[in-house]
Structure formats: structure tokens, C-alpha cells
Amino acid sequence: MNRSPWLLxxxxxxxxxxxxxxxxxxxxxxxMVYVMALVWLxxxxxxxxxxxxxxxIGWWVDSSFQSGAIHAMVxxxxxxxxxxxxxxxxxxVTLQDHPDPDLRDLEFRSLLSYAGGLIFxxxxxxxxxxxxxxxxxxxxxxxxxxxxxxxxxxLWSTLQWTSSNKPAR
Amino acid sequence: MGAxxxxxxxxRFFLGLIFLESIGAWITFSEQAYxxxxxxxxxxxxxxxxxxxxxxxxxxxRMDDENLRLNQxxxxxxxxxxxxxxxxxxSSQKSxxxxxxxxxxxxxxxxxxxxxxxxxxxxxxxxxxDKGSLDGLEPRMAVVQDHKIVGxxxxxxxxxxxxxPLINTKLRTSALHPASQTTGSLVWAGGSTRYAELMDFPIHxxxxxxxxxxxxxxxxxxxxxxxxxxxxxxxxxxxxxxxKIRVLLSIDYHRLDHVLVMxxxxxxxxxxLIPNQD
Numbered sequence: 001m002n003r004s005p006w007l008l009x010x011x012x013x014x015x016x017x018x019x020x021x022x023x024x025x026x027x028x029x030x031x032m033v034y035v036m037a038l039v040w041l042x043x044x045x046x047x048x049x050x051x052x053x054x055x056x057i058g059w060w061v062d063s064s065f066q067s068g069a070i071h072a073m074v075x076x077x078x079x080x081x082x083x084x085x086x087x088x089x090x091x092x093v094t095l096q097d098h099p100d101p102d103l104r105d106l107e108f109r110s111l112l113s114y115a116g117g118l119i120f121x122x123x124x125x126x127x128x129x130x131x132x133x134x135x136x137x138x139x140x141x142x143x144x145x146x147x148x149x150x151x152x153x154x155l156w157s158t159l160q161w162t163s164s165n166k167p168a169r
Numbered sequence: 170m171g172a173x174x175x176x177x178x179x180x181r182f183f184l185g186l187i188f189l190e191s192i193g194a195w196i197t198f199s200e201q202a203y204x205x206x207x208x209x210x211x212x213x214x215x216x217x218x219x220x221x222x223x224x225x226x227x228x229x230x231r232m233d234d235e236n237l238r239l240n241q242x243x244x245x246x247x248x249x250x251x252x253x254x255x256x257x258x259x260s261s262q263k264s265x266x267x268x269x270x271x272x273x274x275x276x277x278x279x280x281x282x283x284x285x286x287x288x289x290x291x292x293x294x295x296x297x298x299d300k301g302s303l304d305g306l307e308p309r310m311a312v313v314q315d316h317k318i319v320g321x322x323x324x325x326x327x328x329x330x331x332x333x334p335l336i337n338t339k340l341r342t343s344a345l346h347p348a349s350q351t352t353g354s355l356v357w358a359g360g361s362t363r364y365a366e367l368m369d370f371p372i373h374x375x376x377x378x379x380x381x382x383x384x385x386x387x388x389x390x391x392x393x394x395x396x397x398x399x400x401x402x403x404x405x406x407x408x409x410x411x412x413k414i415r416v417l418l419s420i421d422y423h424r425l426d427h428v429l430v431m432x433x434x435x436x437x438x439x440x441x442l443i444p445n446q447d
Contacts, residue, residue, distance in 0.1 A: 047182045055189050068197030068204060073190050080186045132207040 008158075009037040013057065017064045028143045031150045032071070034061055035122045038078055039115045039155065043100040047083060054079035067130070074126045078118055085121075089113040103155075104163045115155055120148040210326040213297070217329030220285035220297050235426055242315070242427075276392060276431040280304050282312075282330070284425045289362045293339060294422075296332040300430065301325045309440075310432045311391045317419040318342070318384055318395045319428050330430070335397070336362045336422055344397050344416075345385035349374045352385045355397055355416060362422050364401065367414040376403055382416060389439045392431065 016034045024030050038054055045053075058072030065071065086095070090110045094101055103111060123144035131140055177184065198205050228235075282304075286297040300306050302325045312319040312332050320334035333340050336357045344355040344367060353370035370376065380400045384391040402415040433439075 048185055051182070051185055051189060055193070058193075068199075068201040069193035070197055073193035073197070076186060076189045076193070080182065132204060 008040050009057070012037045013060060016061055021064060028139075029146045029150060030143065031147045031154070032061070032123060032126065033151055033154060034058075034071075035075075035078065035119050035151060036155045036158070038075055038122070039082070039118050040103065041079070043083065043086065047080070050079045050082075051076050070126060070129045074122055074129060077125060078122045081121065082118055085118060086114055089117060104159050108156075111156070111159075112152070116148065116152045119151050119155070120144060123148045123151075209324065213324065213326040213329050213331055217285060217297055217299070217326070221299060224283065224285050224299075239427065276311075277434040278305055278310075278432045280306060280430045282306075282428055282430050284428060285329070287334075287422050287425050289336065289422050292337075292359050294334055294337050294362075295323065296320065296334055296422075296425070298322075298330040298332060298428065298430065299328070301328040301330050303327045306330045306430055307432070309390050309436070310430050311395075312428050312430050313391075313395055314420060314425065314428045316395055318391055318397055319420055319425065321390050322430065334422060335365060335418060335420065342391070342397065343385045343387040344382040345393070346370070346374070346376060346380060347383060348380055349376065352387060353414075355382065363418055365398065365416045365418055367400070367416050368411070370412050370414055372405060372410055372412055376400060376412065376414070378403060389433065389436055389443070392433055 012033045016032065020031050020033050034057055037057060041050055041053065054075040055072045058075030059069055061071040061075075062069050090101060090106065094106070094110070098105065103115060106114065124141060127140035127143050128137065198208055280300050282298040282300040284296055285299050288294040288296070296312070296319070298306075298312070306322055306325050308322050308324060310322040312321060312334075318335065320332045320337070320340065322330050323333040324331045335342060335355065338357055338359055340357070342355045343352055345352050351370065351374045354368045355365050356368055357365040367382065378400050382397045382399070384393050384395045384397060386393040396419045398416040398418040400414060401417040404413040406413055
């Protein structure tokens with residue numbers, strides 16, 4: 001593991017509270033960029049520690065949204081699912097060589113299915129939990145999809161930018 | 170014991186997830202009024218759906234008695250509708266037709282409902298009806314059967330309503346003793362579902378076993394004159410300024426199937442003038 005998640009973690013949490021909480025484009029795009037930090041957390045950490053960190057991040061976001069603890073619940077769920085999700089979305093060969101792969105080393109298709117999938121799961125669970133009405137599932141899915149596309153785009157851009165500054169291995 | 174420890178260790182992360190999610194859910198439902206209200210509605214809907222299926226399964230066996238009683242009620246209502254006063258658009262299915270109960274009191278919405286569940290075993294009993302907000306039901310509407318008070322609507326979901334009956338220790342109902350035109354408070358202290366107590370009835374007023382009690386005009390929920398029960402036992406306590414009175418309730422909650430839900434006219438206007446007790 002040669003990456004530190006703390007800088008990104010602090011950055012996206014500050015951005016979430018200061019900028020992205022206020023974004024409600026067309027009533028459907030309300031990106032939760034802090035999920036990038038969850039995806040970025042090292043898989044090598046103990047899962048219990050990861051879940052506690054995710055719960056803490058989510059709760060911090062909840063306190064700025066005044067939303068109870070729904071972000072905490074969803075973040076914990078995403079972190080728990082992540083260790084299983086990666087086995088379905090990243091090739092076994094890659095995982096054999098790098099059990100905790102750096103996102104910058106993943107092919108775009110793997111990155112899209114792994115990180116994009118987790119981001120979509122996060123947003124979908126969040127908006128469903130937020131509305132708590134099955135009748136609104138279509139609207140929740142639309143919001144989740146639109147916001148996930150934006151967050152994934154930001155993640156991909158961040159990875160591209162950091163890749164250019166990454167020392168060669 | 171060892172097997173349990175192995176099982177707990179094996180699923181420790183999943184159990185951790187359940188624990189954290191439970192904490193999150195507890196915080197959310199404690200802090201968020203919207204989520205609490207959705208949970209409440211979901212509970213009513215679930216209980217209603219379950220009781221509706223139980224009710225469907227057992228309804229056939231009670232059909233004869235119920236048909237007879239419903240026919241009698243239809244005849245009674247038809248008689249009353251002859252002097253009804255139309256307040257709204259009668260072409261609409263949900264129009265509000267005012268039905269005169271007596272010469273002084275009118276209700277502007279009446280709905281027949283089926284009792285899906287009638288709890289009688291706890292201190293805080295409740296009933297569940299198969300009509301909800303989609304049928305125009307709202308909290309604080311009166312629930313009656315054959316001119317007898319059953320209780321009042323406490324909460325509604327789109328398709329179901331929860332009723333707080335007289336046999337709930339939280340409910341206190343104003344009761345009029347017609348013979349003396351004196352009011353007291355009818356409360357249920359638990360125990361038998363057939364009996365309640367009449368409180369605050371002054372000892373200088375003559376009262377005897379067999380006297381009837383009806384709803385008083387003090388209540389904004391119930392139309393006045395509906396039967397509550399009959400005096401079953403009167404005791405005087407030395408030094409006390411009120412009687413100790415046991416009342417035989419008119420409604421038998423063990424034999425409750427159909428009810429009418431009604432709202433007095435101008436209820437909202439009347440309640441707006443009452444200072445908020447909160």
C-alpha cells in the first residue's frame with residue numbers, strides 16, 4: 001500500500017460540506033463526493049476499522065445535512081460490500097498480483113464497474129433511505145444515476161491528475 | 170459454547186455491520202420526524218394488511234349476523250338521510266353530506282368502516298380500521314356504532330386508521346348524566362373491558378344504578394347524546410367529595426365488526442379556539 005487516504009479524505013469531506021452539499025442541479029443531481037474517500041480507503045485495513053471509519057465519515061456528513069444517520073448507514077454498508085464487490089468487478093489476475101490494487105492501476109472497465117458500481121450503490125441506497133417510499137424508487141434511481149455519473153467523473157479526473165504526478169514503479 | 174464463539178468470530182464483520190446499521194437507524198428515527206412518521210405509517214400499513222387477511226379468512230363465519238345488523242343500520246341511515254342537509258357537491262363520490270343526528274348536532278363526514286383488529290389485552294388497547302386518509306379519515310374523528318361511542322381516530326395511513334378506544338388508559342372522555350345534566354370524566358383503569366369509571370362526579374348530585382351516560386357537548390370529537398354506558402355501581406367514600414362510580418360500557422369490544430367514523434361540523438373551527446395544551 002503506497003497511498004495515503006487521509007489527504008483525499010479530508011479534502012472531499014471539506015468539499016462535501018462546503019460546496020457539494022449546496023448543489024441541487026435540476027432537483028436530481030446532488031453529488032456525494034465523500035464516497036470517493038470510501039472507495040479510496042485501503043482494502044488492507046481491518047474491515048472492522050474500515051466500517052468504523054466509514055460510519056464516522058457518514059455521520060460527519062449527516063451532521064452537516066441534519067439527516068439523522070442515513071449517510072453513516074449507507075457508508076458502512078458500502079464499505080462492507082466493497083470487499084465482496086471487488087471480487088466480481090476486478091480481474092482475479094490483478095487481485096492475485098495486487099490484493100489491494102491502487103485505483104490508478106485499474107483498467108477503465110474495471111474502475112467503472114468497481115468504483116462506479118460502489119458509487120451507484122451508495123447513491124441509490126442513500127436516496128431510497130432518504131425518501132423511504134417505494135413509490136419514489138424511479139425518481140431515487142434517476143437521482144442516484146445522475147449524481148453517480150458526476151461523482152465517478154470527478155473520481156476519474158482525480159485519478160488521471162494524480163497518475164501524472166505518480167512516481168514510476 | 171465453543172461453536173457459538175466460532176460462529177460469532179466467523180460472522181463478526183456482518184454482526185458489526187448489523188450493529189452499526191442499527192445504531193444509524195435508531196439515530197435517524199429518533200432525530201428525523203419525517204422518517205419516524207414513515208415508520209409509523211409502515212407499522213399501521215403492515216398491521217392493517219395482516220389483520221385484513223385474517224379478517225378475510227374469518228369473515229365468512231360471521232356473515233349472517235353482520236348482514237342482519239348492516240341491514241338494520243342501512244334502514245336507520247336511510248330514515249335519517251331523509252332530513253339531511255347537503256353541504257357540498259353531491260355529484261362527487263367523496264362529497265360531504267351532513268347527516269342530522271339530533272336536532273342540535275350535525276356531522277359533515279360519515280364513513281362506514283370494518284374493524285380489522287380490536288386489542289383488548291393491554292392497558293393501551295387500540296383498534297385498526299380498513300379505511301384511511303384516502304377515504305377522508307383524519308385524526309380526532311369520532312368512531313361510533315349504533316349510537317354508542319367506540320373511541321376516536323388516533324392516526325391514519327392512506328388505507329388504514331388506528332383508533333384509540335374507550336378501553337385505553339390514555340383516553341379521558343367527557344360524560345353527561347342526562348338525568349341531572351351533570352358531567353364527569355369517563356376513564357378506563359384497566360382490567361375488565363366491560364367496565365370503566367366515572368370520575369369527578371360531585372357527591373351532592375343524586376345518581377342511581379341504571380342511569381345512562383352519554384357524550385356531552387363539551388367534546389369537540391363526539392357528537393353529543395351518543396351512549397357511553399350505564400351506571401353499574403355507586404359507592405360513597407367517607408370524606409370524599411365525589412362518588413366512586415363503576416360504569417358498564419355500552420360497547421362490547423369483543424363483538425365489534427362494523428363502525429361509523431364521523432366528524433362533527435365545524436370541528437376544526439371549534440378546536441382552533443381551544444388553547445393548545447402542549
